[in-house]
Amino acid sequence: MPRDLPDAPPPRHQRAEGAFDLHLAAGPRGTALRDLYQQAPARVLFPVPEPDEALTAAVLNCAGGLAGGDSLRQSVRLEANARATLSTAAAEKVYRSLGPETRVESALQLGPGAVLEWIPQETILFDGARLRRRMVAHLAPGALLLAAETLVFGRAARGERMTSGMVFDAWRLEGPDGLLWMDALALEGDLAARLAAPFGFAGAEALGTLLLAGGAAEAARDVLRALPERAPGGATLPRPGLLLARWLGPAGAVREAVAAAILALRAAQLGLPPRLPRLWTT
Template sequence: MARGALSCQVPCVHGIIGHQRSAGRLELSWGAKGLRGLYQQAPLRALFPHPDTDEPATAALVNVAGGLAGGDSLDSEITLGAGSRLTITTPAAEKVYRTLGPATRIGATVRVGAGARLEWLPQEVILFDNAHLERRQDFSLAEGAELLLAEMLVFGRSARGEVFRQGQVLDTWRLRGPDGLLWADALAMGAVELADPFRFGAAQAMATVLLAMPGAEAHLPVLREIGAATVPRAGLLLGRALGEVGAVRDFVARAVVGLRAAAFGLPGVLPRLWRC
């Protein structure tokens, strides 16, 4: 059942008042000729807006509940067939509200077939004060597959002057290729680490941009012009930003625009839903 930020109270089996939680699930299969299969469980939905000229097909992942509270979960399983092209994004930022105890869980398992190309470009995740997020995302690339990925975490509602003073984050990534693990990353932090001048230095946001494809390292100058970037291994380009929310968002936007054009030959613009 989809619902908003406030959980409904329902009787538990022992007569204790509990909170109703949402558990969204999406299973999406995409082939060279388009959609092959779709299963969706509220509050998670997939929409397919018409792409702009010269743009690949787009799938927009929508949380119709409008946000996630403690104990809620979203789980996605996405498969791209050989030679297919797809951009996955969101129409708005995802909001993770404060928790009364349980974590909010987000999971994604993504498989990109041989010679396929995926752009994984959701808009930012905003952590409200006292949020507790556990996110696990696993990407697998077949031979010749290409992936452009951008993710951004915002620590508090900066537009309202809210600071992420209490809360926890566990954010883990795995990227695998035909021969095994290509990249692994994990962030485990609490609000105390965010404020520490020797850790996050009171940053308002952080972001990761990743390009995985044969010859990805040739596009290192695109990221070096706008921020910190490195080549962890052949075929893998990684950019990172940490700081004021506007500056981090600008880094992501410029990185996505530059890499889409340089690596994929796409128009040098953000996905249409980012521009609406």
């Protein structure tokens, strides 16, 4: 019979290292795929868009979720005047970790006059998950970016709340003249206490963030402030030409608030129809 060796190293679990590099360019028939590299378990699909929609790219994680030690690298490049919508096919799940971090790196590059909707569905953090996520966006003159991300602290449908683990979520936005905005969320240790703190998250199940850069920020802020309140939140202008909005509250309410904001701004700022992409509704 096999025997345990006292000095044997602990078993190493297989880890996923997904990646994709998506390159889009404007042409005589609209935006088209110029180049695509993808590495399992990440996949990029191109559902047929409605006639009045921009090219749509759907990101799919074939593994069904991300575990501790997994990594995902996402890169999107739009050439001058290209237009696209990028979303995920479903909510992303980050499972409880046995120690290692789950890493997600996203890089967006928009050429002159390019327009990108970066609107993945929510990221659900299981209790004990350890997520380190960074997003960096570079905007050329005349480019427009509408970006939205949502973090859910636990499996809300099961009544689970995140009590342990780690979250580091950083954003960096750069324009033609350098840094426009950067921000980071860092949570570790007793997450139950930190998420329950009355002057912190106040017991919120989810955090939604939306960023509009390159559009008419003041008009966009007024559009958001006129929407019915679905979750506690607010919109502000950190600098001219930049809108930041955030929501805290129940997971379902935050999703509804982010979706309503996307719907309103894509119509008012991006010239797209006032409806959500089918990925969000099917």
